[in-house]
Amino acid sequence: MYAELQASSNFSFLRGASHPQEMAATASGYGYAALAITDRNTLSGIVLAHSHFKKAQSKTRFIVGCRLDLADGPSLLCYPGNREAYGRLTRLLTLGRRRAEKGECILRLSEVEEYSQGQHFICPFPAVLNDAAVQFIKTCANKFHGRFHLALTHTCRGDDHRWIHTVAEFARFSDIPVVATADALYHDPDRKMLQDVVTCIRENCTLAEAGFRLEFNAERHLKPIREIAQLFSAWPQALEATLEIADFCRFSLDELRYEYPEEIAEPGLSPFEDLVKRTWAGAKNRYPQGIPENVKRQLEHEFKLIQEREYAPYFLTVHDVIQFAESKGILCQGRGSAGNSLICYCLGITQADPVERGLLFERFISAARNEPPDIDVDFEHERREEVIQHIYEKYGRERAGIAATVVHYRTRRAVREVSKVLGLPEETAPTLLKSVWGWSNDGIEEQHAREAGLDPSDPRLRLAMDLSKDLIGFPRHLSQHVGGFVIARGRLDEFVPIENATMKNRTVIQWDKDDIDEIGMMKVDILALGMLTAIRKAFDLLKLYYGINHTLADIPSNDPAVYKMLQRADSIGVFQVESRAQQSMLPRLKPQCFYDLVIEVAIVRPGPIQGDMVHPYLRRREGKEAASYPSEALKNILGKTLGVPLFQEQAMQIAITGAGFSPDEADELRRSLATFRHVGTIQKHRERFIHGMLGNGYPLDFAERCFSQIEGFGTYGFPESHAISFANLVYVSAWIKCHYPGVFCAALLNSQPMGFYAPAQLVRDAREHGVEIRPIDVNYSQWDSTLQTTNRRGKYAIRLGMRLVAGLSEKDARTIVNARGSGYHSPGEIVLRSGCSRLALDRLAQADAFSSMRLKRRQALWEAGAVDRDMPPLFRAVQGNLFDEPALDLPAASPSQEVVEDYVATGLTLRKHPLAFLRARLREQRVIPAAMVKEAPNNKIVTIAGLVLFRQQPATAHGTIFLTMEDETGVVNLIVWKNVQLKFRQAVYSAKLLVCRGQIQREGQVLHVVARQLWDSSSQLRDLQAERSGAVLPVRSRDFR
Amino acid sequence: MPRRLLCLYLSDTSAQVKARLLPWCHRYSPLVADDGCGGIVLDITGCAHLFGGEEALLSDIQSRIRRAGHRVRGAIADTLGAAWALARYSRQVIASGSELPQALNPLPVEALRLPEEVTRALRRVGLSTIAAFQKVGRQALVTRFGSGILLRLDQAFGKAEETITPYRRHPPYSARRMLAEPVATTSAVEYILHDLLQEICARLEKEHLGARRLDLDCYRIDGTVAVCTISTSKPVRSVKHLIRLFSEKLDGIDAGFGIETFILSVQNIDRFDPSQLTLPQFDPHSLPDSTVLDELIDRIGVRLGFQHVARMRICESLLPEYSVEFRSVSAGEMPSALWPEYRIRPVYWVDPPVHIEVATIHPGGGPVQFRLRGDTHRVVKAEGPERLTPEWWRLQSLHWESRDYYRIEDDRGCRFWIYREVRLQRSLSRWFLRGHLP
Incomplete structure (x- = not known):
């Protein structure tokens, strides 16, 4: 028998070349007694390996280990013998990580000694036995007497027998036991090539340059026991030692008992009692007319399950965070499956009543699934950091940490790195990647290469494509999860090492969210949502100018005006439904009630689109097709969505009811689709699913459609409760837009950057809704955009804020506003009184913000240029009078020039749209304005032109690109099919001003132009300036996937 | 008589092209200089009549440079600033005295050789031509852009002096001997060369430099020049070694009726830090003096050409077919890899x-x-x-x-x-x- 004690997985970044689970599978296959994964200064890979062994019910035991690279010596392998020793190891790693840069770890031998109780150590096989090495080995042997071995490793370097003998003899004379290890870097010799590649990536060199940095053969793999026995036949004691050590290291990750924090409960009450108390109090608020009977029953039901599972502290923790946010006036709202819980609703975590919506609590916490609940809460994006720091402060950094996100190699990065390492010409990778969008994990297919004009039979290119495919899915580094907090009752750093994130003041643990789930730890997602910021700012404005108090909970519901607005697709700025795809869905779906919004949110997702569920739903909704159900069982699941599965739960339910999956299996299926971790298992699930469906009498095509939809849902689908939470924000933001467009626009402007549209479009939309917009002015503007009274009572205009001015710092703007008093009369006075920087004055002048002083942009720039900040105050005071300059008549700017300058300085203009200046010329080219397109009949061929606002290539659209462009009369959406893209590539991808000849396609109120020919006409923008002023209209489209 | 300057605007401003054109321009004027802003300037005061007038000179120089494959535009004016501006921005390429304001005023502000941020600031306020710019009070300009702006303006209009630093053919590391009596024998040449080398090597040593290529220009009394060039594989400043390298070539010099001037110049120079002398008897491991080998390589290289001299080096590959390579010394130096001791290889x-x-x-x-x-x-x-x-x-x-x-x-x-x-x-x-x- 044999136990392998030294194996590095690919979590030893750019060293190991196999996934931990591959190592685990191979070790099980060879029948090892045990396998230890010893990655460098990290425990990131251990949960994966552990769960693999557990799921496979392998006889091979998993040993937790770690390779400690010391700052004052070589490396040591460390294996905790029990739970306490494991805690010491994680604390040791935390110590080393927390004081080093991100990704680094600084540990000294003396510190290892301090935390060494209960650990076993192995010194890796020495390559030389010089004084330093001998000294180190002997010191360790003394310090860790009785639990220290020296490793012997056979790598076929030629003199192995002689050298192992030398080392073994040295050990015998020094009375140090020896142990055999493979020092494996990969599970199979086939990975040698990939290992060479990652070595080169690490060393930042090409394979040709790498030389002795590469391994000289493929021996660093896990070997069959027979082979190992033969290699070490002369040292049987080294083989026996592997089993002795494995026997000593009995610690298993199953022993980790996660405990929730306790102190949040009110003194004298148990956490559960406190939760009950708080919930009833909350329920009274939620149901002021008295708590209905069914609500009471539901609460009791939830209490029972929570008490059984002892989840009460978790709810209290989340409630505590929410209360903190409320006390600071930070808007927040729970999303995700927490929406299924009535307790969460009563505690104010979520905003939609699950009883009213008929949501099942079991989807949040189920008796079947033994896994902790997961509550995700959105906070205002500008103020989330306050909440995060509150958690750190309250629980301490040794008890709270953010979950890690393992950043994996994706196609782009993998192809780029592999091409570089192989020494391919520099332009090869970009050429190959031309047809690949950002997030692909599929690698490059032969056909892509051929399309890009490369020869896929070229052996080097072949290698690059094959190796990059292998590299995809390899972990690259740890990053922080978007907001998943893990909080423990005791020391979190005795569960898992904690390290620094790139961001200041953030600490992350070494496990990602799947690892946390596996171990059963609690996670609260503290997420950021820009729309919440905007809504809070809108509420503030409503209070200030209209004297109305509103919260997320008390917006008048079911307001027909709001739905009417949305049916018109008048939704710019409204949460979620403002995108192009949503805008074209709104008039078709015609939402009339809140639940329609829920569907609207859920339906425009890759999941339903890929599963081809959208059109059947729309047909049934319009009554063109009767809702039919393959069976009565499925009718219960699909009833409220007219027989078409649109939500994640429905897909899971089909798997359970239709294909006979157990709830656990269904959940596993969802997870396996979501991550890389279970590569290869999808096919297995698919077969199981289709078989199950057929077995239950469903037709094959229905089964296949269902599965393809589940595939989409895995990554992109919304659970119903989540869609409800989002729909709530859709309604709230739409309500504000509908009744207070000015407030809405100002709030959005003050929350930038967020959302789909840039300030220019938001302002334009507000103007179209009759809101007066006033320009930025040093004498009237605040930092934020504000409302100002108009002649008409109760009607306000927006005064744009200085935050729109490019390059102006908030500090400068605020000092200018604070020192304004009754107003400034000259640019010099501003600097004199406020002490703002000269640059700030210049930026404001560039933004044409001096109109109240009767200074045009050029005059203002000229005046601002003369202000000398370094002049002593006394001189500055008299400067205006004594050295009065003769008035200068600067040449006036042309109107088009002014527009360009506006865009340069603020990204928007209140003057004419740039295209208005080109209209005469465009008319000669028979280009018609967007407004006329709206009137043109279906199928008519038209030529249009506009500034490109968005380019979008949804993953679901098979390469079709959607372009949104704008002229002075409106916005037009283009559809560019793949064949047209190929012909007009440059225009599609990079034109700022696009001219398009295409055919009008109408579907109800939705209008698209299907492009046939496209031209990049950006050079015309340059002509907007009557003379060369250096600036070019800075139009930048936002490109989405 | 007013100064007349010819400014050449080259599309290719690389150092190589300039290095070739600068000496060539001496055929038109003894005063040739790099104008510091991407072009070449010639002081042609009193030279133009030799070429049939300014217009003829300008078209001659332009057509010759164009024939050599470069794009060029030249202009002649009283000031460097004006000639520079006309060459780049004006239709009118020859202007003198009274015509200057008329020629310059319509040009864009960029023509004034101002820093980019200043021209941008001027354009932002709508001052895009020199004419517009001149209306502004001088004090107002200084307040906003500093006094440099007025200097450029005045230089263009000839109200402020602008000196040009003529280009010199011989690089700074050169030594020359003019003899009262011409010499013709090799031993005499060698004697003078020794003298020149000592002068140059002393300077090189002081500045921690070494020569990689040296030219010895021998000006014969009939006005022709014989050039003798040597190169080395590493920077050198040993007189003895350099004399030895030259002596391989000196026989080939045809002294004609005698040589009256010698100019020795370093054409290629490298950093060469002095090294500590070792005491061999105290350090048994010290390698034999590597300079001996280097000198040998130089001598063979000077005779046969450096591309024909190769050295062996160990490469970082354990495979016998790749572990050793021959490398030409002219390909530059690459140290041998450190061979792992325990990898025993055949003799x-x-x-x-x-x-x-x-x-x-x-x-x-x-x-x-x-x-x-x-x-x-x-x-x-x-x-x-x-x-x-x-x-x-x-x-x-x-x-x-x-x-x-x-x-x-x-x-x-x-x-x-x-x-x-x-x-x-x-x-x-x-x-x-x-x-x-x-």
Whole structure:
């Protein structure tokens, strides 16, 4: 028998070349007694390996280990013998990580000694036995007497027998036991090539340059026991030692008992009692007319399950965070499956009543699934950091940490790195990647290469494509999860090492969210949502100018005006439904009630689109097709969505009811689709699913459609409760837009950057809704955009804020506003009184913000240029009078020039749209304005032109690109099919001003132009300036996937 | 008589092109300079009539440069600033005295050789031409843009002086001797050369530099020049060594009726830090003085051409076919790799490897005996295997899977380095002799 004690997985970044689970599978296959994964200064890979062994019910035991690279010596392998020793190891790693840069770890031998109780150590096989090495080995042997071995490793370097003998003899004379290890870097010799590649990536060199940095053969793999026995036949004691050590290291990750924090409960009450108390109090608020009977029953039901599972502290923790946010006036709202819980609703975590919506609590916490609940809460994006720091402060950094996100190699990065390492010409990778969008994990297919004009039979290119495919899915580094907090009752750093994130003041643990789930730890997602910021700012404005108090909970519901607005697709700025795809869905779906919004949110997702569920739903909704159900069982699941599965739960339910999956299996299926971790298992699930469906009498095509939809849902689908939470924000933001467009626009402007549209479009939309917009002015503007009274009572205009001015710092703007008093009369006075920087004055002048002083942009720039900040105050005071300059008549700017300058300085203009200046010329080219397109009949061929606002290539659209462009009369959406893209590539991808000849396609109120020919006409923008002023209209489209 | 300056605007402003054009321009004027803003300026005061007037001169110089394959535009004016501006921005390319304001005023502000941020600031307020710009009060300009702006304006209009620093042909590290009596014998030349070398090498030593290429220009009394060039493989400043290198070439100089002026110039120069002298008797490991070898290489190189001199170096590859390479000394220096001591390699390569027949194999992997050219060798001792896999990125080595190298000794005490090659898609492995070990 044999136990392998030294194996590095690919979590030893750019060293190991196999996934931990591959190592685990191979070790099980060879029948090892045990396998230890010893990655460098990290425990990131251990949960994966552990769960693999557990799921496979392998006889091979998993040993937790770690390779400690010391700052004052070589490396040591460390294996905790029990739970306490494991805690010491994680604390040791935390110590080393927390004081080093991100990704680094600084540990000294003396510190290892301090935390060494209960650990076993192995010194890796020495390559030389010089004084330093001998000294180190002997010191360790003394310090860790009785639990220290020296490793012997056979790598076929030629003199192995002689050298192992030398080392073994040295050990015998020094009375140090020896142990055999493979020092494996990969599970199979086939990975040698990939290992060479990652070595080169690490060393930042090409394979040709790498030389002795590469391994000289493929021996660093896990070997069959027979082979190992033969290699070490002369040292049987080294083989026996592997089993002795494995026997000593009995610690298993199953022993980790996660405990929730306790102190949040009110003194004298148990956490559960406190939760009950708080919930009833909350329920009274939620149901002021008295708590209905069914609500009471539901609460009791939830209490029972929570008490059984002892989840009460978790709810209290989340409630505590929410209360903190409320006390600071930070808007927040729970999303995700927490929406299924009535307790969460009563505690104010979520905003939609699950009883009213008929949501099942079991989807949040189920008796079947033994896994902790997961509550995700959105906070205002500008103020989330306050909440995060509150958690750190309250629980301490040794008890709270953010979950890690393992950043994996994706196609782009993998192809780029592999091409570089192989020494391919520099332009090869970009050429190959031309047809690949950002997030692909599929690698490059032969056909892509051929399309890009490369020869896929070229052996080097072949290698690059094959190796990059292998590299995809390899972990690259740890990053922080978007907001998943893990909080423990005791020391979190005795569960898992904690390290620094790139961001200041953030600490992350070494496990990602799947690892946390596996171990059963609690996670609260503290997420950021820009729309919440905007809504809070809108509420503030409503209070200030209209004297109305509103919260997320008390917006008048079911307001027909709001739905009417949305049916018109008048939704710019409204949460979620403002995108192009949503805008074209709104008039078709015609939402009339809140639940329609829920569907609207859920339906425009890759999941339903890929599963081809959208059109059947729309047909049934319009009554063109009767809702039919393959069976009565499925009718219960699909009833409220007219027989078409649109939500994640429905897909899971089909798997359970239709294909006979157990709830656990269904959940596993969802997870396996979501991550890389279970590569290869999808096919297995698919077969199981289709078989199950057929077995239950469903037709094959229905089964296949269902599965393809589940595939989409895995990554992109919304659970119903989540869609409800989002729909709530859709309604709230739409309500504000509908009744207070000015407030809405100002709030959005003050929350930038967020959302789909840039300030220019938001302002334009507000103007179209009759809101007066006033320009930025040093004498009237605040930092934020504000409302100002108009002649008409109760009607306000927006005064744009200085935050729109490019390059102006908030500090400068605020000092200018604070020192304004009754107003400034000259640019010099501003600097004199406020002490703002000269640059700030210049930026404001560039933004044409001096109109109240009767200074045009050029005059203002000229005046601002003369202000000398370094002049002593006394001189500055008299400067205006004594050295009065003769008035200068600067040449006036042309109107088009002014527009360009506006865009340069603020990204928007209140003057004419740039295209208005080109209209005469465009008319000669028979280009018609967007407004006329709206009137043109279906199928008519038209030529249009506009500034490109968005380019979008949804993953679901098979390469079709959607372009949104704008002229002075409106916005037009283009559809560019793949064949047209190929012909007009440059225009599609990079034109700022696009001219398009295409055919009008109408579907109800939705209008698209299907492009046939496209031209990049950006050079015309340059002509907007009557003379060369250096600036070019800075139009930048936002490109989405 | 007013100063007349000709400014050339080159589309290709690379240093190489300039280095070639600058000396060439001497045919038009003794005063040629780099204008500091991407072009070349010639002071042609009093020169134009030699070429048939300014217009003729301008078209001559332009057409010659164009024929050499460069794009160029020239202009002539009283000031450098004006000529520079006209060459780049004006239709009118020759302007003098009173015409200047008229020629310059319509030009854009960029024509004034101002820093980019200043021109941008001027354009932002709408001052885009020199004319617009001149209306502004001088004090107002200074307040906003500093006094540099007025200097450029005045330089263009000839209200402020602008000096040009003429280009010199000989680089700074040069020495010259003008003789009262011309010399013709080699020994005399050598004597003077020695003198010149001492002068230059002293300076090089002081500044921690060394010469890589030297030119000796010998001006004969009939006005012709003989040039003798030497190069070295490393920076050198030893007079003795340099004299030796020159002496290889001096015989080839034809002194004609005698040489009256010598100019020795360093054309290529490198950093050369002084090195600490070692005391060999105290340091038994010290290598033989490497400069001796370097000097030898230089001497052979000067005779045969450096591209014909190669040195061996160890490469970072364990595969015998790639572990050593010959490298021409002219390709620049690359240190040998540090060979891992325990990798023992033969003293004599068998190249290409010779196939040997092996019938039986020890359990450890080595052969029991093998046949080489009809002789049977019984293996007494063996060590190995040293397993090497192909360097797969070199695509030519992809047809084998791995090689096991063994060191073996036969019953007669001969030692061999042999290997077994496992080929892809062929279960049979074959044995080869790769070298003889000591």
